Every structure is written in structure tokens, then in C-alpha cells.
Amino acid sequence: MALRWYSVVxxxxxxxxxxxxxxxALDWRLVHETDDECxxxxxxxxxxxxxxxxxxxxGPGMLFVRVPEVKTVKNRLHVDLAPHTSQDRDAEIARLEALGARRVDIGQGDDAGATVLADPEGNEFCVLSSRTS
Incomplete structure (x- = not known):
């Protein structure tokens, strides 16, 4: 039996x-909220x-846990997001930026197939090209 990917922390x-x-950003909903975790x-x-x-x-959920230290280096693991082919990828990136994401350079180069952004606390994630699956 396989293990289930339960959450991203x-x-x-x-x-x-x-x-x-x-x-x-993901059009998800909050199901648990305390001062230490959501x-x-x-x-x-x-x-x-x-x-x-x-x-x-x-599928997995996302768990946010409080820690005392700020993020200081590039993530070793990140989330890849992809819009559907029926969506406007650039509009989705602009929406994320309007929510507070910012573009970041982690050495990806100009020919990268993804746009690298960071959430309000600096966690990197990518927006890939549009996909159907």
C-alpha cells in the first residue's frame, strides 16, 4: 500500500x-485556524x-506552522502551479502579484519555462505554462 501525501507544511x-x-491564491478554504497553525x-x-x-x-492540503525565524535562503522544495489552457497565464500571474506575490530570481535564467514568484514571506513557487492535465 502506498502512503498518502497528506500535506505541505x-x-x-x-x-x-x-x-x-x-x-x-489557490481558491482553497480554511478548515483549521489557531495562533500557531492553520x-x-x-x-x-x-x-x-x-x-x-x-x-x-x-490530494494534500497545506499546513502553516508558526516559527520564530525568518526565511533566509532559497527553498529546497517548492510548489509548481499551472493554469488550465482555458486560463490566461499572464492574468493569473498578475492576480498573484496583486495579492502580494513578487517575482524573484533564483538563477533560473531568461529561457526558463516557468515564472518564479515568492509569497508574502518569501517562499518561492513557480507558475508553469498552461496545461490540460
């Missing part, structure tokens, strides 16, 4: 702000979906 200074930012999951996941989906096929 993001260390941060302000768990509520980071969780809200990522929920807005959890977001896809908006379409409800109890019926959980009950009808095999354990190992349920």
Missing part, C-alpha cells in the same frame, strides 16, 4: 496571513468527496 511568522494568502484544503473537497475517495487518492 509551510513554516511562517504569521500563520493566519500566510494561510489566507495561499487560500486566495490548514487549507481545496474548496471542492467536502465530507462526501472524502467519504467517496480512496484514502491514497485524496
Amino acid at each position: 509551510v513554516d511562517c511568522l504569521d500563520v493566519r496571513k500566510q494561510a489566507a494568502w495561499w487560500a486566495d 490548514v487549507i484544503i481545496p474548496s471542492w473537497v467536502d465530507q462526501k468527496v472524502v467519504d467517496e475517495t480512496p484514502w491514497e487518492r485524496t
Whole structure:
């Protein structure tokens, strides 16, 4: 039996702000919130979906945990986001920037196939080209 990818954990200074930012960015919803941790999951996941989906096929959520230190170096692991081919990729990048993301240079070069952004606390993520799957 395979293990289930349960969550992505993001260390941060302000768990509520980071969780809200990522929920807005991904159109997910907040399902748990304290001063020390917050959890977001896809908006379409409800109890019926959980009950009808095999354990190992349920996608991960995101857990934001409070830490005292600021981020100081490039992430060793990051999230790749991709718009659907029916979406305007540049408009999605502009939307993320309007939410507070900023473009960052991690050495990707001008010919990179992705746009590298950072969330409000500096965690890098990529926006790939549009995809159908």
C-alpha cells in the first residue's frame, strides 16, 4: 500500500496571513485556524468527496506552522502551479502579484519555462505554462 501525501507544511511568522494568502491564491478554504497553525484544503473537497475517495487518492492540503525565524535562503522544495489552457497565464500571474506575490530570481535564467514568484514571506513557487492535465 502506498502512503498518502497528506500535506505541505509551510513554516511562517504569521500563520493566519500566510494561510489566507495561499487560500486566495489557490481558491482553497480554511478548515483549521489557531495562533500557531492553520490548514487549507481545496474548496471542492467536502465530507462526501472524502467519504467517496480512496484514502491514497485524496490530494494534500497545506499546513502553516508558526516559527520564530525568518526565511533566509532559497527553498529546497517548492510548489509548481499551472493554469488550465482555458486560463490566461499572464492574468493569473498578475492576480498573484496583486495579492502580494513578487517575482524573484533564483538563477533560473531568461529561457526558463516557468515564472518564479515568492509569497508574502518569501517562499518561492513557480507558475508553469498552461496545461490540460
